[in-house]
Amino acid sequence: MTQRRVPSLAHWGAFNALVEDGRVVGCEPFAGDPAPSPMLTAIPEMVHSPLRIARPAVREGWREGKPRTGNDRFHEISWDEALDLVAGELTRVRRDFGNTAIFGGSYGWSSAGRLHHARTLTRRFLFQGGGCVDQVGNYSWGAAQFLLPHVIGTYQPVAGRVTDWPSIVKHTKLVLSFGGLALKNGQVSSGGAGAHVLEQWLRRAKAAGIRFVVVSPLKADAPDFLDADWIAIRPNTDTALMLGMAHTLIAEGRHDEAFLARYCVGFDRFKRYVTGADDNTPKDAAWASRITGVAAETIRALARDAAGTTSLVTVAWSLQRAHRGEQPYWASIALAAMLGGIGTPGGGFAFGHGSLNGVGVPRAELPGPEIATPPNPAAASIPVARIADMLLNPGADYEFNGRRAVYPDIRLVYWAGGNPFHHHQDLNRLRCAWQKPETVIVHESWWTPTARHADIVLPATTTLERNDVGGSSRDPYIFAMHQAIASVGEARSDFDIFHALAKRLGYAEAFAEGRDEMAWCRAIYERVVAGAARKNVALPSFDDFWRQGFVELPPPDEDFVLFADFRRDPELHPLNTPSGRIEIASEKIGSFGYDDCPEHPAWMEPSEWLGAADAAQWPLHLITHQPVDRLHSQLDPARLSRGHKIKDRETVRLNPDDAARRGIKDHDIVRVFNARGACLAAAVIDTGVMPSVAVMPTGAWFDPGDADGALERHGNPNVLTRDIGTSRLTQGPSALSALVDIALWDGDLPPTEAFTPPTIVRAGTVPA
Numbered sequence: 001m002t003q004r005r006v007p008s009l010a011h012w013g014a015f016n017a018l019v020e021d022g023r024v025v026g027c028e029p030f031a032g033d034p035a036p037s038p039m040l041t042a043i044p045e046m047v048h049s050p051l052r053i054a055r056p057a058v059r060e061g062w063r064e065g066k067p068r069t070g071n072d073r074f075h076e077i078s079w080d081e082a083l084d085l086v087a088g089e090l091t092r093v094r095r096d097f098g099n100t101a102i103f104g105g106s107y108g109w110s111s112a113g114r115l116h117h118a119r120t121l122t123r124r125f126l127f128q129g130g131g132c133v134d135q136v137g138n139y140s141w142g143a144a145q146f147l148l149p150h151v152i153g154t155y156q157p158v159a160g161r162v163t164d165w166p167s168i169v170k171h172t173k174l175v176l177s178f179g180g181l182a183l184k185n186g187q188v189s190s191g192g193a194g195a196h197v198l199e200q201w202l203r204r205a206k207a208a209g210i211r212f213v214v215v216s217p218l219k220a221d222a223p224d225f226l227d228a229d230w231i232a233i234r235p236n237t238d239t240a241l242m243l244g245m246a247h248t249l250i251a252e253g254r255h256d257e258a259f260l261a262r263y264c265v266g267f268d269r270f271k272r273y274v275t276g277a278d279d280n281t282p283k284d285a286a287w288a289s290r291i292t293g294v295a296a297e298t299i300r301a302l303a304r305d306a307a308g309t310t311s312l313v314t315v316a317w318s319l320q321r322a323h324r325g326e327q328p329y330w331a332s333i334a335l336a337a338m339l340g341g342i343g344t345p346g347g348g349f350a351f352g353h354g355s356l357n358g359v360g361v362p363r364a365e366l367p368g369p370e371i372a373t374p375p376n377p378a379a380a381s382i383p384v385a386r387i388a389d390m391l392l393n394p395g396a397d398y399e400f401n402g403r404r405a406v407y408p409d410i411r412l413v414y415w416a417g418g419n420p421f422h423h424h425q426d427l428n429r430l431r432c433a434w435q436k437p438e439t440v441i442v443h444e445s446w447w448t449p450t451a452r453h454a455d456i457v458l459p460a461t462t463t464l465e466r467n468d469v470g471g472s473s474r475d476p477y478i479f480a481m482h483q484a485i486a487s488v489g490e491a492r493s494d495f496d497i498f499h500a501l502a503k504r505l506g507y508a509e510a511f512a513e514g515r516d517e518m519a520w521c522r523a524i525y526e527r528v529v530a531g532a533a534r535k536n537v538a539l540p541s542f543d544d545f546w547r548q549g550f551v552e553l554p555p556p557d558e559d560f561v562l563f564a565d566f567r568r569d570p571e572l573h574p575l576n577t578p579s580g581r582i583e584i585a586s587e588k589i590g591s592f593g594y595d596d597c598p599e600h601p602a603w604m605e606p607s608e609w610l611g612a613a614d615a616a617q618w619p620l621h622l623i624t625h626q627p628v629d630r631l632h633s634q635l636d637p638a639r640l641s642r643g644h645k646i647k648d649r650e651t652v653r654l655n656p657d658d659a660a661r662r663g664i665k666d667h668d669i670v671r672v673f674n675a676r677g678a679c680l681a682a683a684v685i686d687t688g689v690m691p692s693v694a695v696m697p698t699g700a701w702f703d704p705g706d707a708d709g710a711l712e713r714h715g716n717p718n719v720l721t722r723d724i725g726t727s728r729l730t731q732g733p734s735a736l737s738a739l740v741d742i743a744l745w746d747g748d749l750p751p752t753e754a755f756t757p758p759t760i761v762r763a764g765t766v767p768a
């Protein structure tokens, strides 16, 4: 039998699809990838999965306004009927309620291909049709995005470049990592990882003699070969640890006065707080020890070690995905400023070196592939994670980054390329909120929990069923993504779906700009070529690129050091803050008068943490981190992810003492619960989890069972997390602040139905 090898790309890696007889039978990793992700093995099963949505479908009970249970029956209809229905709903809602009654933020990772990036297309389509309510920020680093501009004038250190590995390997002596550098996270880059290089760089850094200190509740956050000092910290208390270190630096005169005077504002204000001049509470190492559970002597030693050498403070994105998540980020900048290394090779602060493949990897500043999003004429948006608040409280006020705004009244939700029934916190609350709109339209390839909670479901092709161009701004490649197989079932690409809708609504020309799929691929690539040419980099023609399957961009000429220009000359290269300096205290933030985000970094107790009064009732802090074997909820039905489950349940790791106290043994099924919800999970006993902490990966498909959803059966931890903004300043998600308890499950084990598609009525009609 002949086998074809077809170049393609996923967020977890580039590959050749192996195609036989119109089916994808395997994936061969890209030859330039030194450490391909095992997630590639999941692709063939997913493409041909029985969970694929075959035809457009409408939920039974939609017209009657029956609640969306996630277990409703669906009636298949033809594409023509489906497109007429969707166009009709958009027209009706726009006419009767206006564009701000349509929610189209459509948050989610979608595909690595940039033409068919579903979220981009959704917003493009809705904006061109008059606009919608959009979502700003993201779940990854939403708190940082709106805090950092006040402090350092930009959020580029989370969105773009940080001091890179070559600079670290050459110059850093001590890497102080909060939240760790877990290799599991390095499998992924938004837009596609061509070369997986996190392990390589960590090994080089280790070989260069760098000492690693990892502060985290979980030992596995540092790979063993780093031989890192593990400082186990109570979750959500890193700010206190940083303040304790700052106190030691001040008390022992080890802070860099000259740097603080020349490059920063607000240090004196911060110093008064740290020393307790105003509140009689010195934030010294002993104080920090009581909060963090880290010995005072360890905190003092860490401060001395960091001050005595070239140290880099790098903070995982997870720390700001928690209640009061602004504070550890701001405090880490204050700490790095006191250490004086900002803007010098291998020194200063950084974020996310272990959060995603490509962070800190040298990459020339050249444009990446993308298509443009036009402006939103409705000029309406919410902070990304405030979706349930919005749906539940139309007309209510909220505060965000110095502004007051009002939640719109949403009648129609349009989602493509995201899975809110994975990504949002407190899913039982989201389920209530989700009953509010009249119509929910979703494009999906699989019967995900979100598709099952929709009224009109349109089947989308996967990457391998269409042509595209992809690539990440953190990776030196651009990839041609060739169509490998025909559409599975009657699936259509998101582009074709929106194009057909735009035709019905009278703006097909604006949407497609007269281009078909291949013309778009060409245009996207040629934009990259033109951008590169402006920087004197010549790239091959589109035809050569397409034939070759990829192009490699040349490496940058120099190591990248964050804020090197500013360090060299702060007058010539001021920061984009009100003072032009690093704002250790911010008058602007102070002027907002938020007691949940004052004018300088401060320890404020998160709503849920091990020191809270509620910890008496809910004695375990639940950490929900990124899964090792899938991308969020993507690929969860594949063998790789299922193989790590126990009795079909997601795992929960806990410390041997916590398990023993509850009579729980390794691999026992347990109920993880709090006042918001409960889920089943399988216990894994792990000495590398600190006491009073439980760890669950995110992404097990939500399986609420019966309508009341009292017991999620598969191990989706977002039934337990709290849906509350980090603060009024940034309104980021607080996923990592949740207290729970765990009990042995001694009842019958209900089967999980997460991967059983809903009941489908074939050749149906739109149900009355």
Ligand SMILES: Nc1nc2c(c(=O)[nH]1)N[C@H]1C(S)=C(S)[C@@H](COP(=O)(O)OP(=O)(O)OC[C@H]3O[C@@H](n4cnc5c(=O)[nH]c(N)nc54)[C@H](O)[C@@H]3O)O[C@H]1N2
Binding pocket: 107, 108, 109, 110, 111, 116, 118, 139, 140, 141, 321, 416, 417, 418, 419, 420, 422, 423, 424, 425, 443, 444, 445, 446, 448, 460, 461, 462, 463, 494, 624, 625, 626, 631, 632, 633, 634, 698, 717, 718, 721, 735, 736
């Ligand atoms: N508790 C807790 N929750 C979290 C986090 C946490 O740390 N803790 N992390 C958060 C973070 S950082 C993130 S980024 C979010 C991720 O949240 P999401 O990005 O929503 O998660 P994904 O599972 O990647 O969802 C993408 C969806 O798009 C679909 N899709 C893929 N390609 C296509 C396509 O071409 N067309 C269409 N129409 N659909 C497509 C996939 O099938 C999948 O259902 O989760 C957040 N949620």
Ligand SMILES: Nc1nc2c(c(=O)[nH]1)N[C@H]1C(S)=C(S)[C@@H](COP(=O)(O)OP(=O)(O)OC[C@H]3O[C@@H](n4cnc5c(=O)[nH]c(N)nc54)[C@H](O)[C@@H]3O)O[C@H]1N2
Binding pocket: 139, 140, 141, 178, 179, 180, 182, 184, 185, 186, 187, 188, 215, 216, 217, 218, 221, 233, 234, 235, 236, 237, 238, 316, 317, 318, 319, 321, 322, 352, 354, 355, 356, 357, 623, 624, 625, 626, 627, 628, 629, 630, 631, 632, 736
């Ligand atoms: N394999 C895989 N990789 C991924 C993803 C995926 O879905 N799968 N998702 C990608 C995405 S979208 C993102 S945004 C990034 C996220 O990158 P991160 O946010 O860095 O990743 P997490 O795994 O959520 O958290 C990293 C570690 O932080 C630690 N941690 C949690 N709370 C605290 C705390 O209060 N203090 C300290 N010191 N440590 C704490 C946890 O032990 C956890 O293992 O990951 C990316 N990488």
Ligand SMILES: [Mo]
Binding pocket: 139, 140, 141
């Ligand atoms: Mo993310």
